[in-house]
Amino acid sequence: MHEITLTQILFVSTALFFIGMYGLFTRRNLITMLMSIELMLNSVNINFVAFNKYLFPEKLDGLFFTLFIITIAAAEAAVAIAIIINLYRSHNSIDVDDAAEMKY
Amino acid sequence: MNISAIIFYAISALILGAGILAVTSVKIFRAAIWLLFSLVGIAALYFWMQVEFIAAIQIVVYVGGIVVLIIFSIFLTQHSGKGMPNPTKSKMIFSALAALFGTALTYNLICNYAGFTMNTAKPFNTSMNEIGTQMLSITNYGYILPFEVVSMLLLAAMVGCIVIAMRPTPSTIVTKLPNESIILTNKD
Numbered sequence: 001m002h003e004i005t006l007t008q009i010l011f012v013s014t015a016l017f018f019i020g021m022y023g024l025f026t027r028r029n030l031i032t033m034l035m036s037i038e039l040m041l042n043s044v045n046i047n048f049v050a051f052n053k054y055l056f057p058e059k060l061d062g063l064f065f066t067l068f069i070i071t072i073a074a075a076e077a078a079v080a081i082a083i084i085i086n087l088y089r090s091h092n093s094i095d096v097d098d099a100a101e102m103k104y
Numbered sequence: 105m106n107i108s109a110i111i112f113y114a115i116s117a118l119i120l121g122a123g124i125l126a127v128t129s130v131k132i133f134r135a136a137i138w139l140l141f142s143l144v145g146i147a148a149l150y151f152w153m154q155v156e157f158i159a160a161i162q163i164v165v166y167v168g169g170i171v172v173l174i175i176f177s178i179f180l181t182q183h184s185g186k187g188m189p190n191p192t193k194s195k196m197i198f199s200a201l202a203a204l205f206g207t208a209l210t211y212n213l214i215c216n217y218a219g220f221t222m223n224t225a226k227p228f229n230t231s232m233n234e235i236g237t238q239m240l241s242i243t244n245y246g247y248i249l250p251f252e253v254v255s256m257l258l259l260a261a262m263v264g265c266i267v268i269a270m271r272p273t274p275s276t277i278v279t280k281l282p283n284e285s286i287i288l289t290n291k292d
Contacts, residue, residue: 004112012116014210018203023127025199026191035139057228075261077170081177082269088181
């Protein structure tokens, strides 16, 4: 084996992204779907940092994008959990199949 | 195979194994704990890439904030001892096929792309001093405006969460009745 390069890190983040996508497709529970989305956001963060470190080490823009993504992911998770709690209060369930009023 | 590569593969195995268990575990509380391990592994990967500041932010925000928030909401909304119903077989098969196909396609693209020109001549300086100076520079290419906008976004999200999750008080329910509203408008 040889030195770890950008390609190996991209493989890891790709696998993590598609693991998150699999979870988003199979889960029917809102909290677990939110967890899958967190995994996908994290894989994007790994990509930003790796590209910044290995291709453009003289600038730090990738790190700034990662910081902004982490901030917005935190805001998104907080709002999503507020919505989930409100949904549980009105429907007594957080299954996506039970909240079908606006379907069709 | 040097020690750095071994550490990298160990961290990757932790991230991917915990990630797979987080999306397939039947009990929701266990899924949250596996997600926590996966996020810790990602923080370790940042340490391995020598971006300590991002790793610290990852631990503080994700592990300390978002996972705790998720666990709170699990306790508020779920009977965490009970397992979730399994997805149907056909949905599992087609989702796995879609994920595998996407992974294979992306791997193929990455393997065949030879345009990555590694730039190791210049040092990768990620001290906090450097991050702060470049991010908040007001001359050119600084990120001071997005920084301020994101602070407003956080404030708006915080207020929005409180408003959405607030239990409606009895008085507001009463004023929503049609008769009451008519009386109120007559008074006005």
